[in-house]
Amino acid sequence: MSSPAWLDAGMEHIWLPYTQMATAQPPLPVVSSAGCRLRLADGRELIDGISSWWTACHGYSHPHIRDAVARQLDQLPHVMFAGLTHEPALRLATRLAALLPGDLERVFFTESGSVSVEVALKMALQYWQNKGQPERSRIVYFRHGYHGDTFATMALCDPDEGMHTLFAHSMPSQIMAELPTTPVLDAALARVLATHSEHIAAVIIEPLVQGAGGMKMHSPAVLRRVAELAREHDCLLICDEIMTGFGRTGTMFASEAAAQSDLWVPDIICLSKALSGGTLPLAATVARRHVFDAFLGDDPGRALMHGPTFMANPLACAAANASLDLFEREPRIAQAQAISSQLHEQLAACRTIPGVAEVRVRGAIGAVELSGPVDLGMMRRRFPELGVWLRPFGNVAYLMPPLIISPDELTILTNALTQVLHERAANVSAALDSAQSPVDSA
Ligand SMILES: *Cc1c(COP(=O)(O)O)cnc(C)c1O
Numbered sequence: 001m002s003s004p005a006w007l008d009a010g011m012e013h014i015w016l017p018y019t020q021m022a023t024a025q026p027p028l029p030v031v032s033s034a035g036c037r038l039r040l041a042d043g044r045e046l047i048d049g050i051s052s053w054w055t056a057c058h059g060y061s062h063p064h065i066r067d068a069v070a071r072q073l074d075q076l077p078h079v080m081f082a083g084l085t086h087e088p089a090l091r092l093a094t095r096l097a098a099l100l101p102g103d104l105e106r107v108f109f110t111e112s113g114s115v116s117v118e119v120a121l122k123m124a125l126q127y128w129q130n131k132g133q134p135e136r137s138r139i140v141y142f143r144h145g146y147h148g149d150t151f152a153t154m155a156l157c158d159p160d161e162g163m164h165t166l167f168a169h170s171m172p173s174q175i176m177a178e179l180p181t182t183p184v185l186d187a188a189l190a191r192v193l194a195t196h197s198e199h200i201a202a203v204i205i206e207p208l209v210q211g212a213g214g215m216k217m218h219s220p221a222v223l224r225r226v227a228e229l230a231r232e233h234d235c236l237l238i239c240d241e242i243m244t245g246f247g248r249t250g251t252m253f254a255s256e257a258a259a260q261s262d263l264w265v266p267d268i269i270c271l272s273k274a275l276s277g278g279t280l281p282l283a284a285t286v287a288r289r290h291v292f293d294a295f296l297g298d299d300p301g302r303a304l305m306h307g308p309t310f311m312a313n314p315l316a317c318a319a320a321n322a323s324l325d326l327f328e329r330e331p332r333i334a335q336a337q338a339i340s341s342q343l344h345e346q347l348a349a350c351r352t353i354p355g356v357a358e359v360r361v362r363g364a365i366g367a368v369e370l371s372g373p374v375d376l377g378m379m380r381r382r383f384p385e386l387g388v389w390l391r392p393f394g395n396v397a398y399l400m401p402p403l404i405i406s407p408d409e410l411t412i413l414t415n416a417l418t419q420v421l422h423e424r425a426a427n428v429s430a431a432l433d434s435a436q437s438p439v440d441s442a
Helices: 005-011 063-075 087-099 113-130 165-170 183-199 220-232 254-258 289-293 314-329 332-352 376-385 407-433
Strands: 030-034 037-040 045-048 104-110 138-142 175-177 200-205 236-240 268-271 283-288 356-362 365-370 396-399
Touching (some): 113 236, 113 268, 138 183, 183 220, 220 236, 332 356
Parallel strands (some): 200 236
Antiparallel strands (some): 104 283, 268 283
């Protein structure tokens, strides 16, 4: 494969995410993208099955988003958001408030998911301070949760999943609980909340699907139960919809699936990833009216003390407004539901492949959990050879394609996944035959 000059030169200077730089396979150079396809420097095309870390809901280079960003670039690429404001941000805030359930209506913009969760935590803690209960300062989170890479958010990620254990000694200590998926676990969560409620500011959950912690899925009933218990103990409920928001689970927001009455509306919701249609960094923390109201008063000290330099960047807000146009004009939710049916159908056969522990589908997300040693290197190498872009992590291989993907393209993805799982099963059994232990890799 021909390697462009910038690749070899730049690889001497770049530091890649979650990567052992001594041994990693070099990343693939991408030169352009359109629809569900990524074009590599050597001319090959890959069908993308994971939407660039779950962002590219309309596929790549959608002309409507491109035009909106280009127009915004001509007019006002950036301006600070203190003392000054602009139409793209205010229009976006108005539209998000209208789309979100209940009175989730106050929007605070940031530039990344992690920071939007940090802001949600600040809101929750200061909410209680402003209400005269500063001792309510701890956060309850769930096993397999993932809420970001910054220090406060690392403290809310599954402690056993390994991404952040190195920093455990310098993170705030929060309270981990199990999702109430059985009567025993339900009682356990109720007990945790009853025991600590005077010190709990909020409960944080990724509704319906826990993403980076292993693509674990739970039912709307479990989510409702979490909301109910949080409410019972007067804890704020933060829904981290950074991954699930914007149609991914088959409704515009995953919380909607559980929001059958006002009782289930989260107090704070975090959005990012697909917010700008996968084009520019943008995140939003949206609070219900009663949360916002707790910050009002004559005392300037009651105000929310946060303000990222690039908050509400006009280009990113223009992209997000264009993305919302597409959700209005095109049948994205129906597309997510169609993807879901196809994933149910085409991944079912994976259940019988040796080394497959579980196949899960919710909305436009399909996950295959593997048992036994996982040779991530082998899988990550094979997918591009088969013309697809999939990137398993831990012990899960998953599909989270752009919502615009065609049935034929999706079939290519599920076929590639099925084939690689068969190859893996064959490798493992060959390795066992020759009495060697199979290759392991983190
Ligand atoms: C990706 C993600 C985050 C972190 O977002 P970044 O933009 O990477 O900081 C937080 N929570 C969830 C559920 C996510 O999927």
